[in-house]
Amino acid sequence: MADTDKRNLAAEILRLVGGSDNVAVATHCITRLRFNLRDESKVDLAVLKKLDGTLGAQVKDGQWQVIIGPHVESVYRELEPMLGDDKAKDEVEADPDQPELASKDSGTKVRVFDFISGIFSPIIPALVAGGMVKGILAIISAFGIDTSAGDWAVFSMISDIPFYFLSFLLAVSCADKLKINRSLALCAAGSLMYPTIVNAVGTGEIPLTLFGIALPIFSYSDSVFPVIFGVSGLAFIYHAIDKVVPDLFKLVVVPALSLAIVIPLNLLVLAPIGAWCGIGLANGIVWLFSTLGPVAGFLLGLFMPLIVLFGMHQSTSPIQISNIATLGYDYLLPVSFCHNLAESGASFGAALRIKDERLKSAAFTCAFSAFMGISEPALFTVQVPNRTPLISAMIANGIGGALTVILGVKCFGFVMPGITSLPVYMDPSGSVWNIIAITICIVATWLIAAVCSFALWGKAKSKMVA
Numbered sequence: 001m002a003d004t005d006k007r008n009l010a011a012e013i014l015r016l017v018g019g020s021d022n023v024a025v026a027t028h029c030i031t032r033l034r035f036n037l038r039d040e041s042k043v044d045l046a047v048l049k050k051l052d053g054t055l056g057a058q059v060k061d062g063q064w065q066v067i068i069g070p071h072v073e074s075v076y077r078e079l080e081p082m083l084g085d086d087k088a089k090d091e092v093e094a095d096p097d098q099p100e101l102a103s104k105d106s107g108t109k110v111r112v113f114d115f116i117s118g119i120f121s122p123i124i125p126a127l128v129a130g131g132m133v134k135g136i137l138a139i140i141s142a143f144g145i146d147t148s149a150g151d152w153a154v155f156s157m158i159s160d161i162p163f164y165f166l167s168f169l170l171a172v173s174c175a176d177k178l179k180i181n182r183s184l185a186l187c188a189a190g191s192l193m194y195p196t197i198v199n200a201v202g203t204g205e206i207p208l209t210l211f212g213i214a215l216p217i218f219s220y221s222d223s224v225f226p227v228i229f230g231v232s233g234l235a236f237i238y239h240a241i242d243k244v245v246p247d248l249f250k251l252v253v254v255p256a257l258s259l260a261i262v263i264p265l266n267l268l269v270l271a272p273i274g275a276w277c278g279i280g281l282a283n284g285i286v287w288l289f290s291t292l293g294p295v296a297g298f299l300l301g302l303f304m305p306l307i308v309l310f311g312m313h314q315s316t317s318p319i320q321i322s323n324i325a326t327l328g329y330d331y332l333l334p335v336s337f338c339h340n341l342a343e344s345g346a347s348f349g350a351a352l353r354i355k356d357e358r359l360k361s362a363a364f365t366c367a368f369s370a371f372m373g374i375s376e377p378a379l380f381t382v383q384v385p386n387r388t389p390l391i392s393a394m395i396a397n398g399i400g401g402a403l404t405v406i407l408g409v410k411c412f413g414f415v416m417p418g419i420t421s422l423p424v425y426m427d428p429s430g431s432v433w434n435i436i437a438i439t440i441c442i443v444a445t446w447l448i449a450a451v452c453s454f455a456l457w458g459k460a461k462s463k464m465v466a
Contacts, residue, residue: 006071009068010075010079011078012051013033013048013054013075014082014083016044016048017035017042017048017064018037018039018043020082022038022039024038026079028073029117030416031067031070031072032067032068034117035064035065035066036062037064040059045059053068055376055380055381060310067377069369121173122173122176123170124317124414124416126162127163129158129162130413131159131424133158134159135415135423135426137159138430140152141428141430142426163221163325166223166224167192167193168190168193170227171185171186171188171231172186174235175231180231181255184238185234191230192223192230192271193221197220197267198221201218201219204217205217210267215267216268216275218272218275223278223325224318225274225275225277225322226270226272226274227271230266230270230271233262234266237258237261237262238258242254278326281323282322282323282326285323285331285332286331289405297404300332300401301338301342301397301402302398302401304335304394304397304401305375305394306394308379309380316332319332320332320411324411324414329412330414331411333411335397335400337411337421337438338397338400338404338441338442339375339417340373340418341400342400342446343366344375344378344446345392345445345446345450346378346389346450346452346453347367347370348363348453349454349455350388350453351363351367353458362381363382365377366378366381366382371418371419372418373418374418386457392449396448396449397445397449399445400444400445403445404441408434409425410425411424419442
């Protein structure tokens with residue numbers, strides 16, 4: 001899509017949601033533009049759903065979502081200057097004379113999902129890059145090549161950088177989301193990576209005390225929650241101090257006082273709580289899958305299409321990243337991988353039954369898109385309008401999810417769950433079983449989805465969106 005087309009698309013979407021004055025907040029995730037609006041009566045949802053360049057639109061918990069696909073970020077960049085008043089990435093605040101944006105409960109959900117999406121979406125490219133390089137190195141090492149020495153050591157370093165400096169990546173995205181200075185957020189993250197702290201992890205010593213209390217020592221290099229808690233605390237303290245300090249002294253007093261309060265608080269309380277949360281979450285996932293086994297995989301797989309449909313899949317990113325950082329692998333990404341193959345297979349099976357050549361071509365295109373890792377086109381163009389392909393994808397992914405547990409599949413890096421992510425399933429130990437197992441899972445999932453979608457097609461009237 002050319003830049004002019006993206007600009008025109010952004011302008012038309014903005015018009016259909018009621019214009020800039022009607023937008024309270026505009027954000028985006030990997031495939032969707034997300035709007036919180038002041039007056040929902042100004043939205044033309046029917047036209048948005050069929051707008052050329054979009055893959056559909058919906059409203060969920062008071063948030064309006066326009067599905068764009070993999071080029072959503074470039075469309076969002078065209079949209080930003082049209083919004084004005086720094087509404088992009090801002091916080092949701094309803095004006096007193098405007099209708100409520102959402103109910104109290106749904107508004108809370110929107111803010112939670114906005115916060116998660118706003119923090120993790122910007123850093124996903126770095127994590128995916130590191131994961132892919134790590135996966136390729138694992139494949140190379142399977143041939144007996146030592147990837148930790150010589151020229152390969154540089155590439156090994158590249159694969160580790162995004163996770164080793166995850167605290168800094170999250171600090172920047174948190175700062176942008178919470179509207180505070182990036183440099184101050186990096187200082188908060190830097191306190192977790194200070195050499196005294198890092199060295200103490202290896203020695204087991206307690207080198208720092210505060211008011212006679214020994215500071216807990218954890219490895220924060222690849223942690224998720226400690227820096228999020230720390231920067232969130234920094235934002236709270238910073239904005240509170242900023243309100244009471246006269247303008248003449250703001251530049252000197254507010255940053256210094258904020259760091260002087262937050263960094264000790266973070267090292268003593270917030271970061272350790274965050275570390276325990278990460279450990280507890282990872283252990284909880286292990287316990288859940290160990291206790292329920294294939295049932296856990298089946299249920300997660302069965303409902304995954306609905307989770308993606310409602311735009312809630314971003315909420316699993318912290319869990320996946322935390323698992324990889326804590327355990328060295330993740331159980332959830334293999335189910336997401338199977339999900340995309342289920343969407344692909346269901347679209348392919350439906351395409352074989354569709355008579356209209358234009359709709360058939362659209363279904364095949366959606367099948368290929370899902371195969372490569374973007375499932376929304378298939379979900380909104382084929383599955384939802386026709387129902388039986390959606391049911392087929394749910395059944396197939398439930399079976400695929402159960403298979404990932406039965407076969408013990410693990411993902412060793414954070415990746416977008418498409419066929420190109422296959423190298424990341426190569427076990428760093430050199431064993432080839434894991435990559436064979438995930439191949440069995442995705443092939444079975446794709447075939448089951450395709451066969452079910454083909455067989456059940458006549459049970460529902462075609463309502464495909466072209």
